[in-house]
Amino acid sequence: MESQRLRRIRGAFGIFSAAFCAAGVAVILLLILGYVIREGIGAISLDFITQLPHPVGVPGGGVGNGIVGSAIIVGIAALMAIPVGTLTGLYLTYFGRGLPASAVRFLSDVLSGIPSIAIGLFAYTMLVAPLRHFSAFSASFAFAILMLPVIITTTESAIKGVSRELYEAALALGVSRHHAIMDVILPSARSGIITGVVLAIARVTGETAPLLFTAFGSQFWELNPNNPMAELSLQVFTYAISPYRSWHQQAWAGALILIFIVFAMNLGARVLLKPRLR
Amino acid sequence: MSRSSFSHNSRKVIGLIGVVLLATAASVAFASTQLTGAGSTFDYPFFSKAFYEYSQLHSDVTVNYQSIGSGGGIQQFIAQTVDFGASDVPMDADELKLAKEPVLQVPVTLGGEAIGYNLPGVAKGLRMTRQLIADIFLGKVTKWNAPELVKLNPGVKLPDLPITVVHRSDGSGTTYIFTDFLSHVSLEWKRKVGTGKSVQWPVGLGGKGNEGVAGQVRQSAGAIGYIELAYVLENEMTYALVHNRDGKYLYPSIETVAAAAATKPEVSSTDFSIVDAKGGDSYPISGYSWIMIYRKPSDPVRAQLTRATLEWLVTKGQAVAKTVDYVPLPANVQRNALRIIAEIQG
């Protein structure tokens, strides 16, 4: 048995390195955020958020259509991915056994490694080429596929984190499996599932590559998911690699808005969906 | 929630959905026709301004152009998911075969490429011959104070730094024009590497987009790269004086690129190279950018609108080019372009 002192020193060292890591990550975020803010804050204004893009040389303009487009595309993607993802996570924990469950988990991990551009290509082949036009819906499809592995894995973890005894207690009381899961397990796993959903949404909101072949982009207002649509991260990308200083600043401003949207969603999800204390 | 507030809320929601649906329907019903085009990133700044102005003048048409790359533009054009494609390199025989229907290709704007560099203490205007540029990109000249460079620039203090070559990592028309130039001026380049939108570079790092190359050059002392004219002008970079065929050292500029273009009025989609052009004022690294359209598009109304838009683009629209550092078409090429556009049936 090692001495008390040695254990305390080891412990302190361990905790310190953990704290250092956490702080380090936070500091990096501040550095990146600071850079984006410094570069982009000059272009942020109400006009910027509400107007259509102007071509270079015409002052003003904004990313209003990109914000709306992103909301629509990511929204539809979430509507597709959340049910499929959480239900599959549920399958992995309470419905599946042995080989089929392992296979599904395996497929989920493999999917997370596919480059987003390949998934965009897949969406193009399935939904754009046969229909002969680009659409926001095909982009949502690609995004939903990107979101699935994250949601599945985190849902599985979250549900596993809920004690098995709760489930059995519910069953023992005569509750059907359906209700035991929906009313007992899922509410307790809520926080973890939300983490997964928010991570997934954050991930796709910043994606650009799949959009090139699916949503295509647009300089105009568009609400119809069957048409090409603007998307904020695509606008950011296009502006960022252009030659013009004014566009660079708009790119950073757009990036700032993107980060802010995810920030707001994260905050909102945590606050609104906090389990209410009885 | 009490029963009454629930139905009150649900009524509000239904009302809101109704408004959104109506707005969508209205926007669809009263929409102007939206033409779609895709392709060259080089064209994007010029097109975005030109089409914007066009829409101000003609409220019945909006043009949605997205810069997904010249190759992407051709792919989408062949797949008929867009009304027109734009590419820095016209479609070749194989691509035209894939298109299944007759295609018209129209030159719409010009661009030049600067040789940008980053040498502490050395200002704009380093002199380089065409052969020297080829040797640098071949990896044969590896230091800035090599005798070839010193001889050309007697008054300049060249540091003892290795030359870091930066090229485009993404396939691009800019690379095509540059490698076309190198193939013209160096037999060794032509044999070893060749011309293309992507090539197997003998040396150097790849940067993504003009931004990637320029960024890399700006950050690494001793770096050299090829960058579009609009870019170096907008970002006040240092770039070289290039020796042209007639023996003059020239900067790339709207005038020198236009001079190069003027030496070949009969430019066509099968004979489009204007690199290393003769003429005292011709800048050797220049090239056209093209729009492709079907001779007989499937929708006659869209065909009409496309024709009108393109006609404007190559005539009045050229005035827009200068305002964004793009080179307007010379008059003879303009006439040529109009002739081709007139062939659109619809």
Add this chain to the structure above:
Amino acid sequence: MAETEQRNPTGDFGFAPTSAVNADDTILNPRNEPRARPVRAILPRAPRGTGFDLCVYGATGAFVAVVVALFLELLWSSRLSIATFGFSFLWTSEWNPVTNQFGALPFIYGTIVSSGIAILLAGLVGVLAGAFLAEFCPIHFSGPLSFMIELLAAVPSVVYGLWGLFILAPLMHDYIEPFLQRYFGFLPIFSGTIYGVGMLTAGVILAIMIVPTVTAISRDVMAAIPQTQREAIWALGATRWQSFRMVVLPGARAGVFGACILALGRALGETIATTMVIGNRPAIEASLFAPGYSISSVIANEFTEATTQVYLSALIELGLLLFIISVTVNAVARVLLWTIFRPLEG
């Protein structure tokens, strides 16, 4: 009763036997002998095949169908390249779009090395950071700190790419890489010319991008370990660090592992951020300071410009290769989990 108390294995099978129920739903009688009648026969249940069950199986089926369709589509689109190059695609280093000769080796190398560096760095830092947030952090800080770390996941890839190019690469060039070379330069991985961009920089930027995933999920998994377990070992005189190492970490191992796999997947598939800092040079070199190229980067760079069928097909075959790499990495990880981690847990 000792016989019925079994640890919950946190393994692949969803259902763990505890208390009075067997793994296959049979009940144990008070003397712990299995009785043949399944639980289902005793308790009243909703009729089988309820909508709910259907939804679960349906969703899973849809998911599997999508992944399989994706694989088949990749396979189908790369058939030309497979037919042309066969297996030599995997060990050829030539990538020449002009002569249409393609080989994948430098990209495979680049992908594996850059992602490997990323997961090593992010795994270590992320798990420790997650542990801090779950175990040791004062309550007031843990919320905001978690939040900030999750926010990193929201930064768009292109921002990482540009930040990497303009801030990280110079940092690596001026401070970190020279430092490594000074003290560890005898190792081949830290030798060679320093550019700033390169494999190591790409690994670092990928690590930064994936660390929020590892941290957030690790934190959640660790927080889910019942407090009673910690209290039990505290009661025996353990320090907080010991309770973490002996109780929390083993229990969270599988979840943390899953987080790392997810993060690794993201690193393997990341395109834009990587391409801006990896140097984009298809070459295999021992030094981590040298430029490299990853599969996703080359696809992103060249896909929209590729025009010949073979070129396009070769790029898609690279995507297929990435799929296979992902499968291999995951298979190896699963095997590790089974052979190394499983026996260590009760």
